[in-house]
Amino acid sequence: xxxxxxxxxxxxxxxxxxxxxxxxxxxxxxxxxxxxxxxxxxxxxxxxxxxxxxxxxxxxxxxxxxxxxxxxxxxxxxxxxxxxxxxxxxxxxxxxxxxxxxxxxxxxxxxxxxxxxxxxxxxxxxxxxxxxxxxxxxxxxxxxxxxxxxxxxxxxxxxxxxxxxxxxxxxxxxxxxxxxxxxxxxxxxxxxxxxxxxxxxxxxxxxxxxxxxxxxxxxxxxxxxxxxxxxxxxxxxxxxxxxxxxxxxxxxxxxxxxxxxxxxxxxxxxxxxxxxxxxxxxxxxxxxxxxxxxxxxxxxxxxxxxxxxxxxxxxxxxxxxxxxxxxxxxxxxxxxxxxxxxxxxxxxxxxxxxxxxxxxxxxxxxxxxxxxxxxxxxxxxxxxxxxxx
Amino acid sequence: xxxxxxxxxxxxxxxxxxxxxxxxxxxxxxxxxxxxxxxxxxxxxxxxxxxxxxxxxxxxxxxxxxxxxxxxxxx
Numbered sequence: 222x223x224x225x226x227x228x229x230x231x232x233x234x235x236x237x238x239x240x241x242x243x244x245x246x247x248x249x250x251x252x253x254x255x256x257x258x259x260x261x262x263x264x265x266x267x268x269x270x271x272x273x274x275x276x277x278x279x280x281x282x283x284x285x286x287x288x289x290x291x292x293x294x295x296x297x298x299x300x301x302x303x304x305x306x307x308x309x310x311x312x313x314x315x316x317x318x319x320x321x322x323x324x325x326x327x328x329x330x331x332x333x334x335x336x337x338x339x340x341x342x343x344x345x346x347x348x349x350x351x352x353x354x355x356x357x358x359x360x361x362x363x364x365x366x367x368x369x370x371x372x373x374x375x376x377x378x379x380x381x382x383x384x385x386x387x388x389x390x391x392x393x394x395x396x397x398x399x400x401x402x403x404x405x406x407x408x409x410x411x412x413x414x415x416x417x418x419x420x421x422x423x424x425x426x427x428x429x430x431x432x433x434x435x436x437x438x439x440x441x442x443x444x445x446x447x448x449x450x451x452x453x454x455x456x457x458x459x460x461x462x463x464x465x466x467x468x469x470x471x472x473x474x475x476x477x478x479x480x481x482x483x484x485x486x487x488x489x490x491x492x493x494x495x496x497x498x499x500x501x502x503x504x505x506x507x508x509x510x511x512x513x514x515x516x517x518x519x520x521x522x523x524x525x526x527x528x529x530x531x532x533x534x535x536x537x538x539x540x541x542x543x544x545x546x547x548x549x550x551x552x553x554x555x556x557x558x559x560x561x562x563x564x565x566x567x568x569x570x571x572x573x574x575x576x577x578x579x580x581x582x583x584x585x586x587x588x589x590x591x592x593x594x595x596x597x598x599x600x601x602x603x604x605x606x607x608x609x610x
Numbered sequence: 611x612x613x614x615x616x617x618x619x620x621x622x623x624x625x626x627x628x629x630x631x632x633x634x635x636x637x638x639x640x641x642x643x644x645x646x647x648x649x650x651x652x653x654x655x656x657x658x659x660x661x662x663x664x665x666x667x668x669x670x671x672x673x674x675x676x677x678x679x680x681x682x683x684x685x
Contacts, residue, residue: 453674566657
């Protein structure tokens with residue numbers, strides 16, 4: 222089951238990477254990546270291959286294609302609490318994109334499809350990136366439209382509920398700015414507005430509420446979400462070239478939406494080439510903090526307490542810290558056959574999640590509402606080979 | 611909300627209309643360091659897309675980062 226509000230975003234990895242690049246008048250390198258990735262944390266393991274290929278035609282057109290598989294196993298805290306069977310799911314995602322270079326302008330368009338047992342998503346995107354001010358500035362305008370279909374699996378054989386089929390429509394608008402400030406410093410600004418309408422909740426999650434006044438046990442009931450959500454996110458980035466040939470990057474993002482979620486994200490990245498440029502090391506620290514949605518509660522006092530009720534921990538107050546290390550080794554630095562160069566990369570990220578108003582309801586030895594606050598750690602491993610041609 | 615979008619679009623259009631009047635203060639021959647691969651915003655799109663996806667599926671916030679993730683929230 223996909224989290225609806227983030228379904229369409231992988232297409233942007235292809236399109237927006239170009240759109241927010243330092244220049245819009247040069248096509249990106251022709252390149253192919255093959256990756257194996259794994260997320261392991263909170264009782265779930267998600268792993269599988271991913272590939273991304275970009276090739277150019279006559280220095281005017283760039284084509285990209287990607288394919289990704291997520292194999293999901295395990296049981297999250299929500300599933301443990303509800304007594305659901307462990308997951309064995311597969312998600313497959315395909316994207317296709319075209320970039321057309323005309324003078325100092327790049328036009329990009331793309332399509333994405335994501336398919337799994339109980340969620341189908343389709344997205345179309347378009348963006349325009351323009352170089353200006355002597356190529357010191359790149360401005361990007363982008364838009365996308367997504368159409369999702371949510372269904373519900375009702376047994377271990379993955380049979381679907383024939384009476385449950387919901388729609389979710391989404392529109393996004395984005396403005397990006399990349400600016401050369403000095404010969405050592407570049408800056409970036411991004412703003413994105415997202416409107417969503419339709420079935421925004423997860424059909425498997427439930428709220429919990431007290432069994433009665435003064436009760437120490439809880440019962441579960443259906444979540445009820447609003448049918449619309451509008452989100453705004455704005456970020457600034459600075460990247461500085463250090464005198465010993467390294468770079469330091471700082472990022473900040475502010476997010477708010479009509480569900481009253483406010484979030485801050487800070488990130489620092491340090492990049493250092495080593496061993497005559499054969500190896501590049503990246504060290505990353507990221508801190509994230511958010512407040513809860515207005516209709517979120519870990520434990521409602523009674524059923525039907527509010528018009529809208531949610532106990533999705535993504536809507537709870539939370540904070541997390543990520544520490545990452547990435548190593549890239551260039552094992553082929555000169556042309557060999559039709560390849561220009563090749564590298565191998567290994568990325569490891571450790572994420573510590575801490576919830577401020579979401580309790581571990583699986584610990585039933587505690588009276589309802591007094592369980593320990595939920596927290597867990599996750600590891601993310603990415604290993605991939607890249608070739609330039 | 612709509613007013614904010616219109617203001618941003620107008621701002622972008624005004625910025626574009628000023629093209630050519632401003633002299634670049636960092637000349638092309640002074641951009642060697644900025645062209646170094648350590649200064650790329652996103653060296654590996656396949657990786658940045660995935661880690662963004664990991665974060666966004668467990669957080670309430672999304673978007674506005676200049677890169678993006680994808681799909682599976684997986685309960």
